[in-house]
Amino acid sequence: QVQLVESGGGLVQPGGSLRLSCAASGIIFNSYAMGWYRQAPGKQRELVAGITSGGSTNYANSVKGRFAISRDNAKNTVYLQMNSLKPEDTAVYYCHARRSLIDYLGQGTQVTVSS
Numbered sequence: 001q002v003q004l005v006e007s008g009g010g011l012v013q014p015g016g017s018l019r020l021s022c023a024a025s026g027i028i029f030n031s032y033a034m035g036w037y038r039q040a041p042g043k044q045r046e047l048v049a050g051i052t053s054g055g056s057t058n059y060a061n062s063v064k065g066r067f068a069i070s071r072d073n074a075k076n077t078v079y080l081q082m083n084s085l086k087p088e089d090t091a092v093y094y095c096h097a098r099r100s101l102i103d104y105l106g107q108g109t110q111v112t113v114s115s
Helices: none
Strands: 003-007 010-012 018-025 033-039 046-051 057-059 067-072 077-082 091-099 102-105 109-113
Touching: 003 091, 018 033, 018 091, 018 109, 033 067, 033 077, 046 067, 046 077, 057 067
Parallel strands: 010 109
Antiparallel strands: 003 018, 018 077, 033 046, 033 091, 046 057, 067 077, 091 102, 091 109
């Protein structure tokens, strides 16, 4: 059974930082591209950041220079370091795993940026 379990969300003030973690099980982690999506109320889900099995990364323009995605294959975990958070970063953040035509999505963790 595949599980993607996110953690690290919460309430943070504008300008603050959070680190999200996603622990994966049931997949050969180092063969999957991993990513983080987010969905704000009333908006479509969007890709925030991705990292390939080889470690190449890509980011949405809105988070470039503020967010960093990384992976630890020994721990089957992918991270999203979020700095200089803005109110518009408020959303549910989802962990995503993809290999070829197979993909999985976690249950999500809420991130709220507010003073």
